[in-house]
Amino acid sequence: MEEKSELIEQHSVLKSVLLHLVPGIPILLGIFLFSLPVFTTSLGIATELRSLVGLILSAIFMLIVIQLIILFYEGRKLNNKISLKGVIGYTEKSSIKEYAIFIPVLIAFNIIMFVIIAPPVNNFMVETLFWWYPQEYNFQNLVVDPTLLAGYQSVQFALILYIIVAAILAPIVEELYFRGYLFPRMASYAKKWAPLVSTVLFSVYHFFSPWENPIRIIGTLPVYYVVWKKKDIRFGIIVHVLLNTFGGIMMLISVL
Numbered sequence: 001m002e003e004k005s006e007l008i009e010q011h012s013v014l015k016s017v018l019l020h021l022v023p024g025i026p027i028l029l030g031i032f033l034f035s036l037p038v039f040t041t042s043l044g045i046a047t048e049l050r051s052l053v054g055l056i057l058s059a060i061f062m063l064i065v066i067q068l069i070i071l072f073y074e075g076r077k078l079n080n081k082i083s084l085k086g087v088i089g090y091t092e093k094s095s096i097k098e099y100a101i102f103i104p105v106l107i108a109f110n111i112i113m114f115v116i117i118a119p120p121v122n123n124f125m126v127e128t129l130f131w132w133y134p135q136e137y138n139f140q141n142l143v144v145d146p147t148l149l150a151g152y153q154s155v156q157f158a159l160i161l162y163i164i165v166a167a168i169l170a171p172i173v174e175e176l177y178f179r180g181y182l183f184p185r186m187a188s189y190a191k192k193w194a195p196l197v198s199t200v201l202f203s204v205y206h207f208f209s210p211w212e213n214p215i216r217i218i219g220t221l222p223v224y225y226v227v228w229k230k231k232d233i234r235f236g237i238i239v240h241v242l243l244n245t246f247g248g249i250m251m252l253i254s255v256l
Contacts, residue, residue, distance in 0.1 A: 020201035023067060030062035039053055052149070053210075059169075065169050075087045090233045092158070128204045138209070147255070179233045186198065223235060
């Protein structure tokens, strides 16, 4: 799995952009589809939590499944068998010291960005540009005020599912797909701008939360610069999972 980016087949600009953005479309559609009451009631979860259930189920069936299919399809083309050998790049191992230095700093920076700076910026973006978007699907509101979920049937079960799926499994798959597969394959056209291009495309791919793009780009750019510089996707995986898990646990604690 350990490949130098210059030895990995490179994508054209068009192919790279499409592979970044198109997977975001079924995720957006899946959130609305899986928010239908039939899915919440079948799981024994209050219909008031339908948007959260929609996010969880879309993460499973539209994010994890589709991105893994693409990865294993590429692996089968390369290896004539189900394998990720040669598909995932940026797997060089960094030192324990580097993980111990960079990961806490990156997490602290993102907590500042998403917990302190994001709420007023996102509110401004919503009020000025995205006022037309249904606010029950503004999941940032749940992170800022998790008590909005309190008191509903099976909310604890829903949040445990959220932590497992949206905070752990989905980020791992996204990092493998975006940073392990797509990132090394944009070197030929993006060159030294690859971290910025990757960050912007990854942010825009979140079609269900466009108001978060300014904060998401600023917050995640240092993470993916480190991934690029160290050629090590472990930085992205660890930071992404820990940040999402932290948010999920805080939400769960708030409703206990």
